[in-house]
Amino acid sequence: MSNISRTKIISCMAVIMLILIIATGFFSIPIGVSVCSILGTIYGYKYKDKSFLKWSLVALSIGIASIIYTLILIKSM
Numbered sequence: 001m002s003n004i005s006r007t008k009i010i011s012c013m014a015v016i017m018l019i020l021i022i023a024t025g026f027f028s029i030p031i032g033v034s035v036c037s038i039l040g041t042i043y044g045y046k047y048k049d050k051s052f053l054k055w056s057l058v059a060l061s062i063g064i065a066s067i068i069y070t071l072i073l074i075k076s077m
Contacts, residue, residue: 006052009043030070034063 013036020028020035037059044053 003047004043006043006049009040009052013039027070030063030066033059034067037063
């Protein structure tokens, strides 16, 4: 099994965010942040990269908070 480098993970995250923004616009940013942070969390846990894991979990909490905020905004319309 080959090792995946940080550069490939970050590139994959950038591609995911670009595809989501192109497909659905700026409402996809909360979902994209959450998806990318889950990807980073899996990488950090699997390869025991503590700093990557820590910042991915921070991004996941921000992503979940922004998803909740977006849903509240949509329901109030």
